[in-house]
Amino acid sequence: xxxxxxxxxxxxxxxxxxxxxxxELFTMxxxxxxxxxxxxxxDVTAVNEALEKMGYNIGIRICDEFLAKxxxxxxxxxxxxxxxxxxVAFKMFLGxxxxxxxxxxxxxxFSLELKSNPLEDFVEIxxxxxxxxxxxxxxxxxxxxxxxxxxxVECSIIQDALIGEDATVIRVCLKExxxxxxxxxxxx
Amino acid sequence: xxxxxxxxxxxxxxxxxxxxxxxELFTMxxxxxxxxxxxxxxDVTAVNEALEKMGYNIGIRICDEFLAKxxxxxxxxxxxxxxxxxxVAFKMFLGxxxxxxxxxxxxxxFSLELKSNPLEDFVEIxxxxxxxxxxxxxxxxxxxxxxxxxxxVECSIIQDALIGEDATVIRVCLKExxxxxxxxxxxx
Numbered sequence: 154x155x156x157x158x159x160x161x162x163x164x165x166x167x168x169x170x171x172x173x174x175x176x177e178l179f180t181m182x183x184x185x186x187x188x189x190x191x192x193x194x195x196d197v198t199a200v201n202e203a204l205e206k207m208g209y210n211i212g213i214r215i216c217d218e219f220l221a222k223x224x225x226x227x228x229x230x231x232x233x234x235x236x237x238x239x240x241v242a243f244k245m246f247l248g249x250x251x252x253x254x255x256x257x258x259x260x261x262x263f264s265l266e267l268k269s270n271p272l273e274d275f276v277e278i279x280x281x282x283x284x285x286x287x288x289x290x291x292x293x294x295x296x297x298x299x300x301x302x303x304x305x306v307e308c309s310i311i312q313d314a315l316i317g318e319d320a321t322v323i324r325v326c327l328k329e330x331x332x333x334x335x336x337x338x339x340x341x
Numbered sequence: 342x343x344x345x346x347x348x349x350x351x352x353x354x355x356x357x358x359x360x361x362x363x364x365e366l367f368t369m370x371x372x373x374x375x376x377x378x379x380x381x382x383x384d385v386t387a388v389n390e391a392l393e394k395m396g397y398n399i400g401i402r403i404c405d406e407f408l409a410k411x412x413x414x415x416x417x418x419x420x421x422x423x424x425x426x427x428x429v430a431f432k433m434f435l436g437x438x439x440x441x442x443x444x445x446x447x448x449x450x451f452s453l454e455l456k457s458n459p460l461e462d463f464v465e466i467x468x469x470x471x472x473x474x475x476x477x478x479x480x481x482x483x484x485x486x487x488x489x490x491x492x493x494v495e496c497s498i499i500q501d502a503l504i505g506e507d508a509t510v511i512r513v514c515l516k517e518x519x520x521x522x523x524x525x526x527x528x529x
Contacts, residue, residue, distance in 0.1 A: 173436055177359070215366065
C-alpha cells in the first residue's frame with residue numbers, strides 16, 4: 154500500500170499536469186447551479202437530491218479520466234481506496250486534498266474531511282435554507298466514481314463548514330461490492 | 342496602450358498565480374447546469390436566456406476580482422478594453438486567451454474568437470436542440486463585467502464550434518456608455 158505522503162505527491166503531480174480553470178469562476182458557476190435549483194424546486198430536500206444526482210452523473214464519467222491519468226495500481230482494500238480518493242482524486246480535481254478519519258469498527262465506513270473547499274468560497278446559507286447541503290454534488294461524484302470501481306456506497310455530508318462547523322465532512326458507507334461481469338479480477 | 346504580447350504575458354502571469362480547479366470538473370459541472378436547464382425549461386430560447394442571465398450575475402461579481410488582481414491602468418478606449426478582455430480576462434478565468442477581430446466601421450462592435458474553449462470539451466448538441474447557445478454563459482459574463490465598468494453592451498454567439506464551425510465567436514456591441522454617479526472619472 155502506498156504511503157500517505159507518496160499519494161500526496163502523486164496528487165500534486167497530477168494536479169500540476171492537468172488543464173485548469175480559475176477556481177473562482179468554478180465556485181460562482183456552481184453557486185449559479187445551486188441558486189437555479191433552489192429557485193426551480195423551492196424545497197431544500199429536492200435540491201439536495203438534485204445536486205447529488207448531478208454529481209453522480211459527473212462521477213461515473215470522471216472516474217475513467219482519473220483511472221487513465223493516475224495510473225495507480227488496483228486497490229486491494231477500502232482503506233487504500235479511501236486514501237486515494239482523499240489524497241489523489243480530490244487534489245487532482247478540486248486542487249485540495251482531503252483527510253480520511255473515523256473508520257467504523259467493521260471498516261466499511263469512513264469520513265472524508267475537507268479543511269478547505271473551493272465550492273464554498275463566498276457562500277452564505279440563509280436561515281430559511283438551513284437544511285441545504287450546498288456541496289452535495291461532491292457526495293454524488295464520490296458515489297458515481299466508486300460505483301465505476303464496483304463499490305456501491307452511500308455518501309452524506311455530516312458536518313458542514315458553511316453552517317459554522319470546523320470543516321466539511323463527508324461520510325462514505327460501503328453498502329455492497331458489486332460483481333464484475335466483464336472484467337473479473339480487473340479492479341476491486 | 343499596452344501591446345498584445347504584453348497583455349498576453351499579463352494574462353499568463355495572473356492565471357499562474359490564481360487558485361485553480363481541474364478544467365474537466367468545471368466542464369462537466371457546466372454541462373450539468375445546461376442539462377438541468379434543458380430538462381426544466383424544455384425550450385432552447387429560454388435556456389439560452391437563463392444561461393446568459395446566470396453569466397451576467399457572475400460577471401458583475403467577477404469584475405471586481407479582475408480589477409483588483411489585474412491592477413491594469415484604466416482603459417482609454419473600447420479597443421483597449423476589448424484586448425484586455427481577450428488577452429487578460431479570458432486567460433485569467435478560463436485559462437485560454439481569445440482574439441479580437443472584425444471591428445465595425447463605427448468602432449462600437451467587435452468579435453471575440455475562441456479557438457479553444459474548455460466549456461465545450463466532450464459536448465455534442467443533438468439535432469433536436471440545434472438552436473442551443475451552449476456557451477451563452479460567457480456572453481452574460483462579458484455583459485455583466487462590462488456593465489461594472491460603465492459599458493452597456495449586448496453579446497451574442499455568432500459562430501459556434503459546437504455546430505461544426507472553426508471557432509466560437511462572440512459578438513460584442515457597445516450600446517451605451519453609462520454615467521458614473523459616484524466615482525466620476527475613475528474608470529471609463
